[in-house]
Amino acid sequence: xxxxxxxxxxxxxxxxxxxxxxxxxxxxxxxxxxxxxxxxxxxxxxxxxxxxxxxxxxxxxxxxxxxxxxxxxxxxxxxxxxxxxxxxxxxxxxxxxxxxxxxxxxxxxxxxxxxxx
Amino acid sequence: xxxxxxxxxxxxxxxxxxxxxxxxxxxxxxxxxxxxxxxxxxxxxxxxxxxxxxxxxxxxxxxxxxxxxxxxxxxxxxxxxxxxxxxxxxxxxxxxxxxxxxxxxxxxxxxxxx
Numbered sequence: 001x002x003x004x005x006x007x008x009x010x011x012x013x014x015x016x017x018x019x020x021x022x023x024x025x026x027x028x029x030x031x032x033x034x035x036x037x038x039x040x041x042x043x044x045x046x047x048x049x050x051x052x053x054x055x056x057x058x059x060x061x062x063x064x065x066x067x068x069x070x071x072x073x074x075x076x077x078x079x080x081x082x083x084x085x086x087x088x089x090x091x092x093x094x095x096x097x098x099x100x101x102x103x104x105x106x107x108x109x110x111x112x113x114x115x116x117x
Numbered sequence: 118x119x120x121x122x123x124x125x126x127x128x129x130x131x132x133x134x135x136x137x138x139x140x141x142x143x144x145x146x147x148x149x150x151x152x153x154x155x156x157x158x159x160x161x162x163x164x165x166x167x168x169x170x171x172x173x174x175x176x177x178x179x180x181x182x183x184x185x186x187x188x189x190x191x192x193x194x195x196x197x198x199x200x201x202x203x204x205x206x207x208x209x210x211x212x213x214x215x216x217x218x219x220x221x222x223x224x225x226x227x228x229x230x231x
Contacts, residue, residue, distance in 0.1 A: 031217065042121075042208055042221030043162075050217065058218055059118075090162065104150075104212075106219060108162035 003027055004109040006091050012115045019078040021112050023091030025071075032074040033058075033092040033106065034066060036085075043090060049074055081116045088113050119144045121211050123222035130199045131230050137184075138194045138225045140209030147171075148214040151185065151192045156206040156224075165207070168192065196227075204229045 003026030013019050023032060031050055035043040035058075045058030047066040055066050063085060065077045078085055091109040120143045130136035142151070153165040168176045168185050176183050180197045196203055209222040 033218065040223050042123075042223045043210075043219075044221070045218040048217050056217070088160065092162075105164060105167070111160045 004091060004093055004107060006089075006109040006112050008112060009110065010113050012117065013081055014117050015082055016080050019081050019114065019116075021076045021089055021091075021114070023074040023076070023109055025074075025093050027093060027107075028071060029093040029095050029107075030071075031094045032068065033094075034064070034074070034076045035090045035092065036060065036087040037090060037111070038087050046076065046089075081114075083116050086114060086116045119146075119149075119211050119213070119220045121209055121220050121222040123207075123209055123225050125225045126223070127226045127228070129228040129230060130196070130203075132199055132201060134199055135195060135197045136199055136227065138196075138207050138209075138227065140192045140194070140222055142190050142192065142209075142211050142220075144190065144211065146213055149216075150212045150214070151183075152210040152212070152219070153181070153183070153192075153194045154208045154210060154221075155203075156208065157202075157204070162208075166194065199229050201229050201231060203227060 005024045007022045033048040034046040037043045044060045046064050049055045049068040067075045089112045092106040094106045122141045149170045151168045155163045155165045166178045166181050182195045184193045206224045208224045210219040212219045
């Protein structure tokens with residue numbers, strides 16, 4: 001299994017409070033991703049990173065920010081949590097795209113269940 | 118943007134029987150990847166099978182196989198000899214050849230009856 005951990009695994013917080021989720025990898029992969037999973041929507045990309053200090057927005061980025069100061073860590077921050085951000089959050093990693101083609105599989109962490117009351 | 122549709126929210130199958138999960142997608146690209154992921158109650162996302170769009174041959178992994186119909190933009194998953202451990206949510210996903218993210222369908226919950 002790919003070495004990806006997420007912390008915390010569960011969190012309950014109140015509306016308006018800041019929340020930071022951490023993703024840590026031991027695979028030295030260049031790309032890291034944050035997804036959220038909601039019933040009826042599958043997984044949707046929030047933000048991703050293609051290197052240290054290099055990040056970009058995904059499909060549902062509003063209300064979220066990210067930071068990557070080291071290859072191994074990718075942080076997701078909810079500056080002021082809202083009830084609509086109650087979800088399960090997944091981190092994923094992958095290697096760089098291959099010029100010769102071939103698979104570029106994403107490996108997923110165990111997920112973090114966040115409840116915003 | 119590419120979209121992925123799984124039209125079956127729930128499916129059930131008898132143990133040892135065969136079941137097919139449907140997936141369709143919308144894209145204007147000619148080269149891309151398609152994946153099926155399994156998510157058991159543990160919540161871990163597990164890659165089941167993958168297909169490169171430029172390969173005509175359908176991918177197979179043990180009891181799992183796909184029926185890839187590029188013109189119809191269809192990518193169904195067939196599970197043969199179903200086992201109790203196959204019970205899970207199954208997600209179909211699309212990724213562009215050079216893309217940095219995957220587009221997921223809403224998922225199909227598979228129940229396996231003993």
